[in-house]
Amino acid sequence: GQNDKTSEPAASSSASAGGASEQVTHKLRLGYLNVMDDAQTILADRAGIYKSHGLDVEMHMFSSGTDLIKAIVGGQLDAGVLGFTNALSWLDKGADLKIVGGAQMGYHSMLVGENSDVTAIEQLKGKSVASQQQGSTADIVLNGVVWKQAGMERGDVVMQHVSPAVAIQSLAAGKVDGAFVFEPYASIAKQSYPVKEIYEVGQSWPFPCMVVIASGDIVKNNKEAVNRMLDAQKEAIDMLSNDAAKAASFITSDFITEDTLKKADGTTVPAESVIQASIESQVFNWKITDEDIARMDEVGQMMVDQEILKAKPDVKTALDLSWQEQQ
Amino acid sequence: MHTLELRNVSKRFDSLQVLDRIDLKIPQGEFAAIVGPSGCGKSTALRMLAGLETATEGDVLANGAKITGPSPERMMIFQEHGLYPWLTVEKNVAFGLELAKVPKPEAMERINAVLEKVNLKGFNHYFPSQLSGGMRQRVAIARALVMDPDILLLDEPYGALDAMTRLTMQNELIRIWQGTGKTMLLITHDIDEALYLADKVYVMSPRPGQIIHTTHYEAPRPRDRSSEEFVAYRREIMKLLGLDE
Amino acid sequence: MHTLELRNVSKRFDSLQVLDRIDLKIPQGEFAAIVGPSGCGKSTALRMLAGLETATEGDVLANGAKITGPSPERMMIFQEHGLYPWLTVEKNVAFGLELAKVPKPEAMERINAVLEKVNLKGFNHYFPSQLSGGMRQRVAIARALVMDPDILLLDEPYGALDAMTRLTMQNELIRIWQGTGKTMLLITHDIDEALYLADKVYVMSPRPGQIIHTTHYEAPRPRDRSSEEFVAYRREIMKLLGLDE
């Protein structure tokens, strides 16, 4: 991946030459998380797609969506790709934010040990599961959808809130019975540890987990830059969906530092192929459909049920889908 | 001419009456001493003369003028010597001269002269922690002397020393004072010390302090602590202080 | 019978020779004193007799037997009094009795008797911080006396007191000792004090300490510090210590 990255600027400069006809370049400060959910924005940067759309982006990595959204609310960032629940929390407090586009559909796998007799969610009752921080999108969905579908509720399972890497380590070490993780951790785990997937939320309850959130300020004052950003991300999503191998060549080094990954059986696999598999497991989507909006509404209700929000938010007012409508 | 005078001075700290209508006159060039029980207000009286404390009633005068604050004319030497531990002997002695902006060469000359006088030549660059108790006390004296004050106020300068070093230091004090025309006022617990050094010994009562007796003893120095006169004066003062044997 | 004896004792700390072939014999019931310049090894000698220090050469004996460690028979009273600040007067005095497992009622009786003796009746439940310097020193003496030791070793017990309180305390010490048959060994800087209190005064040389003179002065007590004999002895000792006036 390293080599691809260094050889890439040549390609992007030719691309931006084409973009020169689109007059001035716009500066844009973007935040992202170093997870597969944000692959589109990472790829758009690493592959020079932003540049080719006349954008001069400053990329800032964050360790969580809750940190990222704070930087947008505080005015230090213009936009970012992150879970829409973060936006709902702050909209509830009166922050000026807009959801301007889609990014990725929710993907969260429930992993258990290979030799575990757990084969369905129901069987986790009374056991322990490692997942992300309480209040995160994953946690909201876990409680609002996964447990509910299985007829359980919060408290039926002992939760451990840790980072995805530690979650799979703990699962491998037998400290927990299950791990609820997203990509690329699920793929890495399946390759490196004796674990298996028993459930994936995106299959039974697809929802627009990650969205593009922009500050109200930039939407109002520089709509052009926002639109170009969404154009670029759309192009990146096309690459992710149609040529995962090429996309992987750009972004593998963001996730795995070594060139190869050691498998549980001692053999090795090339890092890029792990990332490629991870990309292929995801559903990226730049569009927010009416169905998605309905899901977002449902999640809003979950947040109220889980006492994260006081009143159910009106998701519609948070949306600004004018770019999408032009497509 | 009276260089130092307390005129009908009383002092109260809140409700505590410390001094009660004290009168005291010390002419220029005299060596006076005050003895009295602990807590009777000796230090308070001295601190007033130094300008560090004000009287509740009465007047505190120097050369007939009211004392309103400290002045380098009236140097006080504290029991705990009060040397600055972060300054060398030389710098400690130079402190007052520097404040008075005395030119460097003149200051150095005066410092060296005074250090020689107190027998500390060659210790210029020692820190106080490197000196013995007696040497420290001598630096404190040098620091006061270098200002060439008309008046020296000494508050139990030898309280912290052992009895033997003390005897040596007493002789040095005489040597420093004699023939300079300076006025000295010494506070001490030690009756022998007062009689050995001073021309006039004021005896104070317990709190509220009053001057109950004044001894004039004008034998030539060095005095013989075993002389009949000395012994008689001592006996008298001890009786006044209720220390009959 | 000699109750306390240093026989040809030398003491070195590393390469520092502190005591040099000291001989000393104190018969039972005698009040002896040691004077000498600072650092000559007085405390070291006393601490050997207390069993807190060992001799490099020679023998340290009590009643003819070698001293191997401290014993409640030989009580030492320290200059800094060493009271336990967290114990009341009563508990401080009781400390040794409790260690010796003396039954409570007997202990209380002895404590009250000794407190009365040192004039501290009624101060049983005071903490040391609530007492004056002189009172503290008396508690330290009471703590030693209550053990009814044959021997009292006093290391400059009045060094920290002012000259006047000191005079009072000296008289009390005499009162406590007289007629008890106890052996006393007092270290002091103060020649007057030694002569006023002791039958025998050992004069030590500067380090390495040697006994250079012994004064036998057996005037009845209380002694007159102004008597001719007293004054003559004082003058003699001062001369020996190089303190000529």
Place this chain on the structure above:
Amino acid sequence: MIRKIQKLWPFAAAVATLLLLLQVGNWVNPLIFPSVPSVFVRLYEGVAEPKFWKAVGASMYRLLIGYPIACFLGGVFGLLAGLYRGFASYLRRLIAILQSIPPITWLPFLMIIYGFGDVPIIAIVIIASFFPMAIAVMDGTEGVVRTHLEVARVLGAKKSQIVRRVYLPETLPAFMTGGQLAFGNAWRSLIAGEMFGSAMVGLGFSIRFAGEIADMSGVILYIIVIGVIATLLDQILMEQVKRRLLRWRYIAGGEGK
């Protein structure tokens, strides 16, 4: 009465300053800083909820296990080091090195070794508060007045009696100082551990959760609660214990006549 008020005014002024700062923040940016009245309303509502007390209880539980263990271990090590010079220099060095590593950095390890739940957080509390306790007791023991030891020997005390009757009471103030320093460390690491460990309940968790869900008045609420509890425990409880145990220290030195 007047004395009490005189003692209270600096405290009242300090609290007023902080509330004023918050209110000014609210005027400048109401999105980030809740107004003072709204915080009081939240506080009033908060204490009525069992969730709130569960958080307080969980934190107290961890504190009450970790802190005494640290005090005990610190006391024992400090006492031993104070008695044996060589061990003291060794321990001082060891502590100097370990103390330069923020306790929270051990979290990744502790979580893997002890799994989840209370143990890693309690371990962090212990690590954080062991050091000041050990150092204070070591200093105290080394500072025991030599005369006090010699008096005891002269009065006939054996080694064990000296430890019990001189070393212990004389180092008690050091234990108390160490205990107070250790408490500050314990409390800070407890909250930090709960914030960033895998705890699911506790004051630290609550504050972090509030931060995650953009509930800024919740963050302020918990900051206040954390400050109040620590102030109560430290200034009132600890000071009282100290005054009780060290009564002799607080008796005004006077003539006593």
Place this chain on the structure above:
Amino acid sequence: MIRKIQKLWPFAAAVATLLLLLQVGNWVNPLIFPSVPSVFVRLYEGVAEPKFWKAVGASMYRLLIGYPIACFLGGVFGLLAGLYRGFASYLRRLIAILQSIPPITWLPFLMIIYGFGDVPIIAIVIIASFFPMAIAVMDGTEGVVRTHLEVARVLGAKKSQIVRRVYLPETLPAFMTGGQLAFGNAWRSLIAGEMFGSAMVGLGFSIRFAGEIADMSGVILYIIVIGVIATLLDQILMEQVKRRLLRWRYIAGGEGK
């Protein structure tokens, strides 16, 4: 020479103990604890990478901005409080309250106000190290020997001369003590802030990142680096400065003849 070795052995023994513990951990559970040799290999490889030096550089940069600011502010406030009694009681209370709140809890606020990057972390470093500095200087100023002030007055010093020539040199040791305490706090909060703030570079971030990707030898590597840097800065640099500035304190009290 022999003296130097005598001074070094406790340090060597302490380091040896820690390495031994690690090695024992490795024997017990090689998955969690890397072996000592492997850590040294990692260390050797690590220092060759620019990434490593970028992390060190970022942390140092934040420390070198935040710490001096805290020392300066703490010194000024402490000096003022030492000179004015009323202000002192107020400041003490304010600090007592603020100090019971772990600095890291301000992070949610700081992150919104200052966003990402260095500022929130520097702010935490300042908050954490301001307190000990202010308190130490306050104590130092209040503890100025009265005789020293009176001597200066008698020798003819004016108010400003007294501040400059007595208060300042006499509180210098307090400044140094405060500075050392503040350094410990600054360092610990720096690392914690980098771990949990939104910093994407720095030693704290590195250790957290290693923990998140379950890279245990990376965690150990960074723990060692953090410990070594702090020990070097504190024990060597600070001690040297202290000895230089407070030369008179370190001169053995002797007869001087």
